[in-house]
Amino acid sequence: MVSRARRIATVARSVRLVPTVPAATRTAATRPVSALPVSALLASALVLTACGGGVHGTPGGSGVRDPYFPKAGNGGYDVSHYGLRLAYDPGAHHLTGTATLTARATKDLSAFNLDLLGMEVEKITVDGETARWNRAGQELTVRPRDDLDRDDTFRVTVRYAGAPETVTDPDGSQEGWLRTTDGVLALGEPTGSMAWFPGNHHPSDKAAYDLTVTVPEGLRAVSNGELLSESTARGRTTSTWHMARPMASYLATVAIGRFAVSRSKAGNLPVYTAVDPAEAAASRPVLGRLSEVVRWAERRFGPYPFSSTGAIVDSAASVGYALETQSRPVFPGAPGMTLLVHEFAHQWYGDSVSPESWRDMWLNEGFATYAEWLWEEDHGGDSAQEMFDAVYSGEHFDTEEAGEEIWEFPPADPPSAARISDPPVYWRGAMVLQKVRQVVGDDRFFSILKGWAAAYRYGNAETADFTSYAEKQAPGEDLEGVWEDWLYGEGKPEQP
Numbered sequence: 151m152v153s154r155a156r157r158i159a160t161v162a163r164s165v166r167l168v169p170t171v172p173a174a175t176r177t178a179a180t181r182p183v184s185a186l187p188v189s190a191l192l193a194s195a196l197v198l199t200a201c202g203g204g205v206h207g208t209p210g211g212s213g214v215r216d217p218y219f220p221k222a223g224n225g226g227y228d229v230s231h232y233g234l235r236l237a238y239d240p241g242a243h244h245l246t247g248t249a250t251l252t253a254r255a256t257k258d259l260s261a262f263n264l265d266l267l268g269m270e271v272e273k274i275t276v277d278g279e280t281a282r283w284n285r286a287g288q289e290l291t292v293r294p295r296d297d298l299d300r301d302d303t304f305r306v307t308v309r310y311a312g313a314p315e316t317v318t319d320p321d322g323s324q325e326g327w328l329r330t331t332d333g334v335l336a337l338g339e340p341t342g343s344m345a346w347f348p349g350n351h352h353p354s355d356k357a358a359y360d361l362t363v364t365v366p367e368g369l370r371a372v373s374n375g376e377l378l379s380e381s382t383a384r385g386r387t388t389s390t391w392h393m394a395r396p397m398a399s400y401l402a403t404v405a406i407g408r409f410a411v412s413r414s415k416a417g418n419l420p421v422y423t424a425v426d427p428a429e430a431a432a433s434r435p436v437l438g439r440l441s442e443v444v445r446w447a448e449r450r451f452g453p454y455p456f457s458s459t460g461a462i463v464d465s466a467a468s469v470g471y472a473l474e475t476q477s478r479p480v481f482p483g484a485p486g487m488t489l490l491v492h493e494f495a496h497q498w499y500g501d502s503v504s505p506e507s508w509r510d511m512w513l514n515e516g517f518a519t520y521a522e523w524l525w526e527e528d529h530g531g532d533s534a535q536e537m538f539d540a541v542y543s544g545e546h547f548d549t550e551e552a553g554e555e556i557w558e559f560p561p562a563d564p565p566s567a568a569r570i571s572d573p574p575v576y577w578r579g580a581m582v583l584q585k586v587r588q589v590v591g592d593d594r595f596f597s598i599l600k601g602w603a604a605a606y607r608y609g610n611a612e613t614a615d616f617t618s619y620a621e622k623q624a625p626g627e628d629l630e631g632v633w634e635d636w637l638y639g640e641g642k643p644e645q646p
Contacts, residue, residue, distance in 0.1 A: 151472065151474060151496075151571060152489065152492065207258040207299075208258060209259070209260055209262070209263075209291070210225045210227060210263055211225025211226060213225070213263075216509075217508070218566065219341055219352075219508060221265075221288060223354060223355060224350050224352075225257075226256055227253045227259065227304075228254050229253045230254065231357055231360070232249065232347070232349060232358070232399075234347050234359070235247065235248045236347075236363045237363070237386075238364075238406060239366065240333050241366075244312070245269075245311065245312065245313070245314050247269075247309070248307065248308070248310075249308045250307045251357075252305050253303070253305075254301060254302070255299065255300055256301075258298070259294075260293070260298075262298075263291050264289075264292060264349060265289070265348065266348035267288050270312045271285070271308060273307075274309075275307045276292065276304055276305070278305075279295040281293055281295060314326065314345050314346045316328055317341065319342075320566065320567040321567075321570075321571060321572075323471060325338060325341075326345035327345050330465065332369065332407045333369055334405070335404075335466050335469060336403055337480065338351075338400035338401065338473075340508055340570070341400070343400055347402075349399050350399070353398035353400060353504045353505050353506075354506055355399075357399075359375070359392070359402060360392050361391045361402075362389070363391075363406070364388040365387055365389075365406050366387070367382050367385045369408060370387060370407070371405070372404070372478070373389075373403060373405075373478075374391060376391065378391065378392050393476060393477065395502075395608055396608045396609075398476075398501075398504045401501055403462070403475035403480055407426060407464060408426070409424035409462075410430055411423070412425075414441070415441070416440065417444075419457075419458065420459070420460075421460050422458060422459075423440070423462075423463070424461075424462050426463060428465040429463045429483055433481075436486060436487055437461060437463070437485075437490075440494075443490055444459060447498070450521070450596070450599065450600075451498045451599060451603050452498070452600040452604055455501070455502035455608070456476065456477040457477075458478075461479055461480075462475070462480045463484060464482055467482060472485065472489055472492075474494075474501055479493035479497075488522050488525070491525045495521030498517075498603045499518060500517075500518065502607050503606040503607065503611055504609070505610065510612050511570045512579035513579075513613065515571070515575050516582060517580075519576045519579060519580040520579075520580040520583045523537040523538075535584065535588075541580075542645055555572075556578050557641055560578070560638045560640060561578045561579040561582060561636075561637060578636065582637050585632045586620055586632055589624070589627050589632060590629075594623065594627075597623065598620055598624070601619070617637070
């Protein structure tokens with residue numbers, strides 16, 4: 151993703167909406183406690199108590215206590231697969247969906263939560279049996295008919311419908327279900343994916359995906375991974391997409407519109423690009439080098455981690471940012487070369503190796519920014535050290551204020567949710583890597599870059615994992631000063 155401060159330079163990039171709750175009480179659900187009269191409140195409390203009374207199970211947690219988004223994700227289970235069947239009518243702005251999650255209980259469960267913003271839930275089943283549910287904000291609490299034992303694999307299916315929401319982030323940017331002139335662009339970082347499907351919406355719980363989308367004829371739906379089928383009948387076009395490798399929910403995407411599609415190969419790797427015709431001419435020179443970027447990145451970072459690649463270029467200037475959606479980055483307009491390199495570097499750092507929490511964003515953005523520096527270094531531009539020096543002195547920036555902004559907080563410890571995509575995470579994160587390179591030397595440094603991507607491939611990592619890994623790969627080298635001054639230190643470090 152491109153930071154708020156960098157969006158204007160890289161691509162042509164209020165309060166969070168309150169989710170709607172059905173007013174009527176359904177036989178399979180209870181209304182949110184806050185909406186009930188006192189007499190019903192007491193009855194509801196008795197029902198919820200009965201859910202756990204006399205059984206060995208306990209409710210799962212409503213959130214994984216992320217330091218910036220404490221209600222994101224849920225405890226008590228781990229999702230291995232999402233099966234999503236969606237139908238969207240852009241004219242009516244109406245989405246119908248059936249989400250089937252396959253998961254494993256990590257504890258004995260009498261109930262568990264899913265994250266879902268807005269939408270109206272019509273029915274929920276667990277292992278084919280009708281389940282009760284309750285709504286409270288983004289929390290959808292599901293009570294299976296039978297308790298789940300630890301290590302049980304179970305399948306929950308949610309039928310839902312409504313008008314998906316646009317979500318306003320703490321930093322003021324928008325995500326979720328973003329309407330375009332001819333369709334929609336669904337983007338999820340950090341929490342917007344819960345606006346269009348229920349799930350465990352935190353990067354620490356990654357899963358495989360199968361997604362089938364039906365749209366009016368003349369439009370097409372593009373998503374992550376491989377296109378398994380596409381057919382048109384009775385005025386509707388249905389596309390089925392498959393992502394086999396684990397994917398964090400914020401990296402899932404659906405782009406619906408009148409796209410021109412091209413297919414090619416990067417070596418043996420299938421390449422699928424979908425471009426809004428309005429952006430085709432401007433995109434062609436850069437997208438024509440996509441295979442070159444992939445081959446270069448493989449030399450620097452190791453084998454490409456997924457079984458296909460490509461890009462989605464929409465005409466959506468109001469979105470204002472690109473996003474590294476897994477295997478197929480999204481651009482809201484024709485990208486420049488630097489932006490293409492940045493989002494493709496994320497396929498290794500952010501997508502394959504995903505952050506354990508949103509505090510670890512620099513492991514995504516610092517690495518992708520450093521990839522920009524390496525691309526320049528390898529293609530006749532400034533070296534990474536020259537980039538470092540220009541950023542450190544402030545000469546790289548258009549204004550003195552922008553040059554000072556990168557020292558406002560350490561990259562590994564943003565002060566709030568509104569600042570996890572601010573310049574220190576990007577620029578100072580990249581500077582951390584250059585300082586490591588200075589200490590350990592080129593051979594060992596590039597071995598660390600590749601080894602890190604391989605060691606945590608398809609998993610999650612936190613900052614402490616990286617510092618420990620780098621130290622183990624460079625025995626005898628003292629990296630403590632790099633961590634203390636550049637990764638966690640306040641203010642502008644002294645430059646030796």
